[in-house]
Amino acid sequence: MTHPRRTWALIAATTLALSACGAEVETTAEPGGATVTVTNCDEPLTVDGVPQRVVTNDTGITEMMFALGLADRVVGFSAQASKDGDIESSPWKADFESTPDIGDTFTREAVQAANPDFVFAGWNYGYKESTGLTPDWVRSIGATPYQLTEACRQPGTTQRGIMDPLDALYADIENLGDIFDVRDRADDLVAGYREQVADANATAPAGQDPTRMFLFDSATPEPFTAGRTAAPSQIFREAGGSNIFDDIDNSWTTASWEAAAQRDPQAIVIVDYNSGAGETVEAKIEQLRQHPLMSGTTAVRENNITALPYAALVEGPRNPQAVTSVADFLRSKGL
Structure with missing residues (x-):
């Protein structure tokens, strides 16, 4: 899978441009710290600095953060009322238990009270026009909205999904790896996932x-x-x-x-x-x-x-x- 376009702006005195795996990477001076640009829902998303206060919605989304070793960055998660069974069966049960639960309903009030600088949700996975909790609203409170790729809306419609579902997972893991400066961990996860899927596929008659x-x-x-x-x-x-x-x-x-x-x-x-x-x-x-x-x-x-x-x-x-x-x-x- 071709990596999304990524830009790293690091504290440096020079600008270096190169391309690899179909992606162009640009490094420039940036006194305020690291700036990363990834592609999310076919649009560039720029994140200034590594996020420190993350709010997530839904168990699968939250588990992506945990799988990347980022539980300490999650200051609040929300999930459906039936989440107890999911958490009980989760490989990251301990992380769930040590992370603040902001309630069964993903609301503006709950999100804003957690004072996030990064909100990870998706259309019908927390983002809804009917509640007013949308990526635009997240920007209005000074946080960066990240959208679950499985739930990206197709252009001009409310239908969701713009790529094969597992490619969506890999894209999100890689993007989060770039945003949170844990790309090596992200690459290891994706390589392991691909191998596991290939092994299961090989058992088909x-x-x-x-x-x-x-x-x-x-x-x-x-x-x-x-x-x-x-x-x-x-x-x-x-x-x-x-x-x-x-x-x-x-x-x-x-x-x-x-x-x-x-x-x-x-x-x-x-x-x-x-x-x-x-x-x-x-x-x-x-x-x-x-x-x-x-x-x-x-x-x-x-x-x-x-x-x-x-x-x-x-x-x-x-x-x-x-x-x-x-x-x-x-x-x-x-x-």
């Missing part, structure tokens, strides 16, 4: 059609699921499957039960929010079994159903392990 897969998040009353640019779509693909809604050019979105049943998924992955009655994996499986259309699908009839935590299925550092988990599940079912 040669010459066999990809397994048709359906991501079931919830139903209100139509199914909320993953389109082509949401993380599950590429997780499935790399594991040897194919998302039955890969033709939807959007990330997390609503489809129809009729379309899901007609596409006859052979395997189903459920989002496990671990949040109690009505949201349990068992309740969702029963909902599928009782549904007049879904009950006849191959996945439901053959009980080819598994579940993964929410944080494994939205963009974040658990995505590569999710590929491995889905691949192991499919192989266990002979798929």
Whole structure:
């Protein structure tokens, strides 16, 4: 993947321009410290100095900071009310427990009270016009807004996703590595992620059609699921499957039960929010079994159903392990 355009302005007396891996890097004198420019949602984003006070929204986003060893920079995180299950299963549980929780609802008041200089969220991952908490508002309080790449809006629309989901993860890790001056750590993470994904991909049976897969998040009353640019779509693909809604050019979105049943998924992955009655994996499986259309699908009839935590299925550092988990599940079912 070509690295985004990056500019480092460091304390120096000279200006040096060079290019490598398709990126142009420019170094200039800057008495106030380091200035970095990265590409975020296809736009240049300049950060003056290494951020010291970061506010994040959502578990996957927060885990990216933790994976990079930046827990000490996070002065507040917010996540959905069902976050307890995600935190309990998180490899960074200790970091969550030592980081201030600013509440279940990502609001202007909560963000501003934390006095951030950098806010990491995404469209429908905290940024919403309806709440007034937008990148422009973050700039108005003197902080830098960073947008989750999986949730970048496509030009002229509110549809989200501008690149393959795992490439979005790698881009964000690399950008954060530049912004927080931990690029070596970022590169090591991305190299490890790529290797893990390749190893899982290699287990897919040669010459066999990809397994048709359906991501079931919830139903209100139509199914909320993953389109082509949401993380599950590429997780499935790399594991040897194919998302039955890969033709939807959007990330997390609503489809129809009729379309899901007609596409006859052979395997189903459920989002496990671990949040109690009505949201349990068992309740969702029963909902599928009782549904007049879904009950006849191959996945439901053959009980080819598994579940993964929410944080494994939205963009974040658990995505590569999710590929491995889905691949192991499919192989266990002979798929």
